[in-house]
Amino acid sequence: GDSVTQTEGLVTLTEGLPVMLNCTYQTIYSNPFLFWYVQHLNESPRLLLKSFTDNKRTEHQGFHATLHKSSSSFHLQKSSAQLSDSALYYCALSDRAGGYKVVFGSGTRLLVSP
């Protein structure tokens, strides 16, 4: 079946250092759509960025990710972490053709310290 793997449960960083959160996926879909959601404390998850185009960088709010179908990856990156980036990040997958199914990864908690 379809799955999304986020290998790190917790990432701790010092402010100013680069961020990289890993996301790999397995799917039968030939045209998968990948998403990153962010959930701050006591809030609901909200979309951070999304992509379905192979090898094209997608950016939003200082974060960026590139879908690589060859390696089934969609890693989230940021050049310089800020304290306000501390949150829970989810990678998710759906079929570009539509349907009800959206598969979320287990999430990575990012803690940024001064």
Added chain:
Amino acid sequence: AQTIHQWPVAEIKAVGSPLSLGCTIKGKSSPNLYWYWQATGGTLQQLFYSITVGQVESVVQLNLSASRPKDDQFILSTEKLLLSHSGFYLCAWRLPGQGNTEVFFGKGTRLTVV
């Protein structure tokens, strides 16, 4: 504009008591609807989804049930709460037939079972 409203915002309930959580989505017809759960400090777990009125599919068994009595309404319930039901419950919706659209989450209900 589409809006999603969840109620109640928070609940404190006794073990063994019944529970009913609700969600309404306005502004879109026939959305895909979802219930998610997060244990405190935990990650998203999909409980149910529904693609049409009267049809609900269970993803995991947690002694909970869900119903979709109207196109814009999704209800989560149980007759007997367990301590393990405590957590954050999120209702979400998504446009059907378009894989590139995101899942939109409600503000959630925080449930404490004592």
